[in-house]
Amino acid sequence: MRTLLPALSILLSLSAAAQNAMPPIDGWNQQVQGARYTFTPHSQNDFLYEVMPPEQHVGELAGWLDKTAKQTVQEAGYNIPATANTQRRNFQAINIWGSYAKNKWGQAKNFFLLAYRRADNSVRYAKIIYPGSPKNTYLNNAVDHFAALARKEGVELTPDKAGAGGGNKQKETTTVTSKKQKTPTTAPGQGVKPAEIRGIVINAETGIGVGGMVIIEYRPYLLLQNGSIYRYPIVAPYDLDVAASKIAEPNKWGAWKLEGKTLVVTLPEKGVMKTKRWTGKWFWAKAPVANEKIKGAYMTIGGGGNTALGGNTMIVYSGNINFNDKGQFVMKKTAGGSNSDFDVSTTTYSNSNAAGTYKLNGYSIEMKYNNGQVVRKLFYFYPDSRTTFGIGDDAYVPD
Structure with missing residues (x-):
C-alpha cells in the first residue's frame, strides 16, 4: 500500500x-x-x-x-x-x-x-x-x-509558519512536483480588469495529500464584482480569458454572495451545482502595494495538494525562491534541507534558467527569467502578513 x-x-x-x-x-x-x-x-x-x-x-x-x-x-x-x-x-x-x-x-x-x-x-x-x-x-x-x-x-491555532513543516528534517529526500497550466489566457493585461475584481479569498479545506494523509490547506478563489467565482486560479487574473475559461474549465466557475460574515458559494461538484456556506475558515487575501518588493528566502508548503511536507524523513515541495529588494529572484529546486543559505548572489543570478527579475502589480507577479521566458501568475499576501504569500495555487513561507 x-x-x-x-x-x-x-x-x-x-x-x-x-x-x-x-x-x-x-x-x-x-x-x-x-x-x-x-x-x-x-x-x-x-x-x-x-x-x-x-x-x-x-x-x-x-x-x-x-x-x-x-x-x-x-x-x-x-x-x-x-x-x-x-x-x-x-x-x-x-x-x-x-x-x-x-x-x-x-x-x-x-x-x-x-x-x-x-x-x-x-x-x-x-x-x-x-x-x-x-x-x-x-x-x-x-x-x-x-x-x-x-x-x-x-x-486556537496561531497563524504562523510553525504548522508548515515542523518535526525532524534530518535525512530528507525530495521529489519535485509541478502543475500543468492549461488555463486559457489573453495577451498580458487584456483579461479581467482591476475594477471587475472584488478580491481573492482563501478558504480552509481538508483533503488527501500525496500518499493519502489528511491535509488541511488554504486554497485561493477569485471573486468578481458580477457575482462570479473562479476556483483555484493560477494565472494572473488580468490575463485570464474568462469566456474561454468557462468553456475549457466549466468546473471552476460558479457564483458567490456575502451574507454578513458568511460567504455563500455555489460551485460544481461531481457535475452538480452545490451551495456551501463558509463560516469562520475563509479570509480576504491582500494585494501588494505598487512597486512593493519581497526580500528573503521562501519555500512552498502546499497549494493544490501537489506539495506535501511531512513525515519524519521526507519533504516534498515544488521549489524554493529567494527574492531581494532590487527586484531580482532566484528559483531553486533542491534535494532537501534549508534554503536559507542561497541568495541572489552574482553566481546564482547568472543562471539564466533559474533567475531573473520580478514585479508585483495588483494580484499578480511577473517573473522575467534571464533566458527571456516571462511567467505571470496570481499573487496575494495572506491576511496581516507580508512574509506569507501565494503564487498561483502554491503558498510560500519564510525558510
Missing part, C-alpha cells in the same frame, strides 16, 4: 467559543454511548468516525496519541505491517497519526487518529477507520467536523 505523507497548509484559525452539544453531520447516522459519539455515513456503513470523551493527560500529546493509536489498531484486530510508513505529525494544536493495518485474513483498513489539548489540559481525540483507498470524501467530512468541534472547545 502506498506511503502515507501528511501535508498542511497554513493559517488554520480556530477561534475560542463555548462548548456546545456535539454537532451532527448531514447525511450521517449518529449514535451516542455515554460521552462517546459514533458517526457513520448513510451510504458507507463500514466508514467509522468516532469522537471520544476527553481524557486527562499532562504529558506529551504526540507520544500519548502514538500509544493510543497502536492500541486502537490492536483492539480492532489489526496489525501494522513492517512495510507501513506510519506518519505522525502535529499541525500546531492538532496532532494527526495515520497508517494502514491488516487483519489475519490480509484485509486492510486505514486508521487515522486526531487529537488536541483542551483548556483544562484534557485531551480530545477521534478515530477514523475505513477500508479501501485513503482518498475518501467522508474523510474530509470527518476532519471538518473535528475541526469544528475544536473551535467549539476553544482551541
Whole structure:
C-alpha cells in the first residue's frame, strides 16, 4: 500500500467559543454511548468516525496519541505491517497519526487518529477507520467536523509558519512536483480588469495529500464584482480569458454572495451545482502595494495538494525562491534541507534558467527569467502578513 505523507497548509484559525452539544453531520447516522459519539455515513456503513470523551493527560500529546493509536489498531484486530510508513505529525494544536493495518485474513483498513489539548489540559481525540483507498470524501467530512468541534472547545491555532513543516528534517529526500497550466489566457493585461475584481479569498479545506494523509490547506478563489467565482486560479487574473475559461474549465466557475460574515458559494461538484456556506475558515487575501518588493528566502508548503511536507524523513515541495529588494529572484529546486543559505548572489543570478527579475502589480507577479521566458501568475499576501504569500495555487513561507 502506498506511503502515507501528511501535508498542511497554513493559517488554520480556530477561534475560542463555548462548548456546545456535539454537532451532527448531514447525511450521517449518529449514535451516542455515554460521552462517546459514533458517526457513520448513510451510504458507507463500514466508514467509522468516532469522537471520544476527553481524557486527562499532562504529558506529551504526540507520544500519548502514538500509544493510543497502536492500541486502537490492536483492539480492532489489526496489525501494522513492517512495510507501513506510519506518519505522525502535529499541525500546531492538532496532532494527526495515520497508517494502514491488516487483519489475519490480509484485509486492510486505514486508521487515522486526531487529537488536541483542551483548556483544562484534557485531551480530545477521534478515530477514523475505513477500508479501501485513503482518498475518501467522508474523510474530509470527518476532519471538518473535528475541526469544528475544536473551535467549539476553544482551541486556537496561531497563524504562523510553525504548522508548515515542523518535526525532524534530518535525512530528507525530495521529489519535485509541478502543475500543468492549461488555463486559457489573453495577451498580458487584456483579461479581467482591476475594477471587475472584488478580491481573492482563501478558504480552509481538508483533503488527501500525496500518499493519502489528511491535509488541511488554504486554497485561493477569485471573486468578481458580477457575482462570479473562479476556483483555484493560477494565472494572473488580468490575463485570464474568462469566456474561454468557462468553456475549457466549466468546473471552476460558479457564483458567490456575502451574507454578513458568511460567504455563500455555489460551485460544481461531481457535475452538480452545490451551495456551501463558509463560516469562520475563509479570509480576504491582500494585494501588494505598487512597486512593493519581497526580500528573503521562501519555500512552498502546499497549494493544490501537489506539495506535501511531512513525515519524519521526507519533504516534498515544488521549489524554493529567494527574492531581494532590487527586484531580482532566484528559483531553486533542491534535494532537501534549508534554503536559507542561497541568495541572489552574482553566481546564482547568472543562471539564466533559474533567475531573473520580478514585479508585483495588483494580484499578480511577473517573473522575467534571464533566458527571456516571462511567467505571470496570481499573487496575494495572506491576511496581516507580508512574509506569507501565494503564487498561483502554491503558498510560500519564510525558510
